[in-house]
Amino acid sequence: MRNLPYMIRQSIRGIRRHLGTSLFALAIMVFTIFLFDGAAAILLNLGNFVKEAKENVGITVFFKEGISDQEILELRDRINAEPQVRRIRYTSAEEAWENYKKVYFAGHEKLAEGFADDNPLANSASFEIFLEDMSDQKTFASYLEGIPGIRKVNVSNTVADTLQNAASLVRIGTLVILTVLVIVAVVLIANGIAVTISQRQEQIHIMRYMGATNGFIRGPFLIEGALIGLLGGLIPLLVTWLAYPPVVNGIRSRYVNLANIFAFLPRQKVFAVILPVSLVLSLGIGLAGSAFSMKKHLKV
Amino acid sequence: MIEFRNVEKRYDDQTAGSALTDFDLTIGDGEFVFIIGESGAGKSTLLRLLMGEEKPTRGQVVVDGVNVGRIRPSRLPYYRRHFGMVYQDFRLLKDYTVYENVAFAQRVVSASPQGIKRRVPRILEQVGLADKADSLPAQLSGGEQQRAAIARAVVNGPLYLLADEPTGNLDPAGSEEVLRLLEEINRGGTTVIVVTHDVAVVNKARRRVVTLRDGRIVSDREEGEYGDA
Numbered sequence: 318m319r320n321l322p323y324m325i326r327q328s329i330r331g332i333r334r335h336l337g338t339s340l341f342a343l344a345i346m347v348f349t350i351f352l353f354d355g356a357a358a359i360l361l362n363l364g365n366f367v368k369e370a371k372e373n374v375g376i377t378v379f380f381k382e383g384i385s386d387q388e389i390l391e392l393r394d395r396i397n398a399e400p401q402v403r404r405i406r407y408t409s410a411e412e413a414w415e416n417y418k419k420v421y422f423a424g425h426e427k428l429a430e431g432f433a434d435d436n437p438l439a440n441s442a443s444f445e446i447f448l449e450d451m452s453d454q455k456t457f458a459s460y461l462e463g464i465p466g467i468r469k470v471n472v473s474n475t476v477a478d479t480l481q482n483a484a485s486l487v488r489i490g491t492l493v494i495l496t497v498l499v500i501v502a503v504v505l506i507a508n509g510i511a512v513t514i515s516q517r518q519e520q521i522h523i524m525r526y527m528g529a530t531n532g533f534i535r536g537p538f539l540i541e542g543a544l545i546g547l548l549g550g551l552i553p554l555l556v557t558w559l560a561y562p563p564v565v566n567g568i569r570s571r572y573v574n575l576a577n578i579f580a581f582l583p584r585q586k587v588f589a590v591i592l593p594v595s596l597v598l599s600l601g602i603g604l605a606g607s608a609f610s611m612k613k614h615l616k617v
Numbered sequence: 618m619i620e621f622r623n624v625e626k627r628y629d630d631q632t633a634g635s636a637l638t639d640f641d642l643t644i645g646d647g648e649f650v651f652i653i654g655e656s657g658a659g660k661s662t663l664l665r666l667l668m669g670e671e672k673p674t675r676g677q678v679v680v681d682g683v684n685v686g687r688i689r690p691s692r693l694p695y696y697r698r699h700f701g702m703v704y705q706d707f708r709l710l711k712d713y714t715v716y717e718n719v720a721f722a723q724r725v726v727s728a729s730p731q732g733i734k735r736r737v738p739r740i741l742e743q744v745g746l747a748d749k750a751d752s753l754p755a756q757l758s759g760g761e762q763q764r765a766a767i768a769r770a771v772v773n774g775p776l777y778l779l780a781d782e783p784t785g786n787l788d789p790a791g792s793e794e795v796l797r798l799l800e801e802i803n804r805g806g807t808t809v810i811v812v813t814h815d816v817a818v819v820n821k822a823r824r825r826v827v828t829l830r831d832g833r834i835v836s837d838r839e840e841g842e843y844g845d846a
Contacts (some may be wrong), residue, residue, distance in 0.1 A: 319727055523708050526668060527773075528698035529725040531691075 320533060328544055329539035330517060331513035331605075337345045339545060342505035342606070346549020349498035354557040356491035357591045362557050363484040366579045370480055375406075375447040376458055377471040384466050389442070392466055398447060399460075401453045406445045413441040424489055502549070506606025507544050513541065514614045521615070535615065546603020550595050554588075561587065618643040618668065618701045619777070619808070624676035626662050626832075631707055636662035637832040640676070644810065646776075649803045651819050652812045653843060654829035660812045660833070668700065669693050681776075701807075702768030705782035709754040714800055715741065715765045716750040722769045724755060726750025736772060744768045767798055771807065775843055780811045784818050790817055816843040 332339045378396075380389060389407070397405050400551060408416075458472045514521070524534055561584045569576040624640040637659045644650055652660050665671040666678045672686040679685070680699070688696050709718050716737055723733045741747045744764040754762050763783060770778060782797065783794035796818050803809045813819060819826060819842065826841030827834055 318726060319729070323724055519708060520710055523702075523710075524725055525694075526697060526700070527722050527725045528694045528696075528700075528701045530694045533725060533727075 320536065322535075324536040324540050325544075328541035331510070331517075331537060331541045332544065332555065334516055335509050335512040338505065338509040342502065342509050342545055343549050345498065345502045345505055346545060346599060346602065347552045349495065349502050349602070350550045350595050351553035352491065352498065353495055353598060354553050354591050354595055356487060356495075357594065358557065358561065359487055359490070360484060361587050361590060362579075362582055363487065365482055365582050367480045367484060370564055375445045376454060376461065378444040378446060378461055378467055379469040379471075380442055381468045388466055392464070393444065394462070395464070398446065399450050399457075401450065401457055402446060403449045404447045406447075408443050408445065410442045413443065461500055499598075502602050503606045503609060506545055506575050506603055507610040509545070510538050510541055510607050510610040510615050513538065514610065535611055538611055538615070539604060542603040542605075542607030542610075544603070546599045546601070546606070547596070550599025551605070554592060554595055557591070558584070558588065588607055618646055618681060618727060618788045619810075620679040621663075621666075624666065624673045624678060626659075626666060626671065636675075637666075638639075639833060641731065641836060642827065642837075644808060647803070647808055649800065649808055649809045649822070649824045650811070651822070651824060651826045651841070652810060652829065653814065653819060653826060658829040658831040660829060661781070663829075664781060664812065667779065668702075669696060691700045697827070698759075698773060699776045701773070701775035701778045702814050703763070703766050703770050703778065703780040703783045705785035707754070707766045707786075709762060709765055710770070711754055714751050714753055715746055715757070715768075718765060719769045719772050722772050726771075726773050740768045740772045743801075758791070760794050763787060763791065763795050764798060767795070767802070768789075771802055775807060777808045780809070780813075782813055782815075783811060784813065784815045789817065793821075796822060819843040 345471055380392075393405060393407060396402060446457075446461075448454060454472050458470045461470045521534055565581045569581070619642075621637075621640050621642040621819070624637050626637040628636060640659070640663075652663060653668075654660055662671065662776075666673060666685065667680070669685050669688055675676075677684050677686065680696075683696070698846065709715075709726045710721065710845075713721060719737045720733050721742060723736065728736070738747065738750070741750055744767055746761060746764055746768065749757060749761060749765075751832065756791070757765065763786075781801070783795050789796060792815060799809050800822070825837070825839050826843070828836040828841075
């Protein structure tokens with residue numbers, strides 16, 4: 318600990334000795350971590366959308382013609398008794414028509430008046446069933462189809478599936494690009510440190526003969542990598558912190574419908590995840606670059 | 618005390634003979650010894666074995682009862698702190714001042730900042746470089762650079778001072794000054810081992826002279842002269 322200020326000074330000297338390589342490594346680090354931060358923010362929001370979509374999408378069940386109210390009640394109790402069911406909601410034909418009118422005749426209510434005494438959705442009374450685990454949907458739909466009194470079962474998972482597919486695509490794409498960038502960043506940092514090691518070879522030799530411990534010799538190189546790594550992590554974090562609210566607001570104002578359906582995560586919530594992960598990742602890349610270089614070039 | 622007990626050192630890529638063969642040498646505490654010999658006689662190998670940089674192929678190098686070849690790598694730095702090292706080419710850190718070069722040796726052994734501030738000026742005074750503390754090595758003469766290197770070697774109070782051709786790059790006046798300093802350090806109780814080709818210095822000092830040839834000791838004389846063998 319006593320030698321920490323010395324080691325930090327040495328590592329800064331090292332960075333200045335090969336400023337070009339250091340800046341290049343820093344630029345790649347910034348780009349890598351910025352990509353990670355951006356992708357993480359998108360993925361976290363997509364994950365949240367998927368969660369919301371899943372919670373709001375259920376199985377819709379329509380009844381056979383002429384089914385009595387009593388039979389519907391019995392059906393509800395039977396389905397509700399199944400352990401997979403989280404919640405069941407009954408929508409009468411009248412409610413279905415009212416909902417339909419709200420969505421499709423908004424602003425043109427007069428047009429709907431023609432159907433006043435003849436509900437076009439007379440056979441559209443339904444249950445909306447929400448399951449505990451969405452992966453049970455298909456099996457549960459088959460089970461419902463076998464129940465007498467049920468005419469049709471709709472499994473509507475499109476939104477959740479689309480979002481999930483989009484999230485997977487973003488995740489895979491990010492992972493591939495990140496892997497390449499992380500390797501490039503590690504190699505660049507390692508190269509910069511190799512330059513410092515080669516320039517300090519004589520000093521290292523003298524230090525060894527003076528009785529310097531491995532930690533004392535390796536410390537400045539580790540700190541050099543850690544400094545580039547941390548700086549390369551902090552810059553994109555700051556940019557993401559500043560850019561997140563305007564970007565989210567921009568999306569909200571441009572895609573009003575999307576904003577009505579899905580809520581974007583607040584900045585604090587996103588940063589509770591990406592701040593520690595980014596710092597660990599950037600520090601890890603810096604230290605890995607140092608360690609890689611020392612293993613190859615520094616014999617103590 | 619330093620003991621080489623029946624040491625043989627053979628390098629992997631060595632085709633003709635060993636670097637050291639049947640090598641027995643004892644150097645007592647507080648001695649002043651010159652090791653002389655032609656290039657390839659085994660002088661550098663002797664220093665490397667002593668510093669634990671190489672292990673003997675056979676035999677033992679024992680320093681103060683410790684078998685150097687068996688010191689664990691993690692303990693080697695602490696063993697090396699018993700030695701101070703002086704080189705022919707000084708090996709001062711070019712972008713450090715004289716003061717910083719000497720302080721650096723203290724920092725390596727984790728000396729306290731107060732200790733460094735107290736000890737470094739005293740050592741610089743002892744080697745006659747108090748007024749050059751803020752100079753860079755390039756601003757000093759060869760003799761002054763070697764004195765700075767000696768200050769760096771002894772600032773941690775080593776038991777042994779190893780000097781590898783310390784006068785090789787110096788003029789006669791500089792050589793004489795360095796010899797005087799080494800003798801002064803020796804009088805303080807430090808064992809001094811000087812590997813050299815410098816006839817004048819060896820003959821002037823009239824100290825123990827060990828002559829090596831082809832990895833063997835061919836002569837070992839008290840108050841010897843260059844070429845006694």
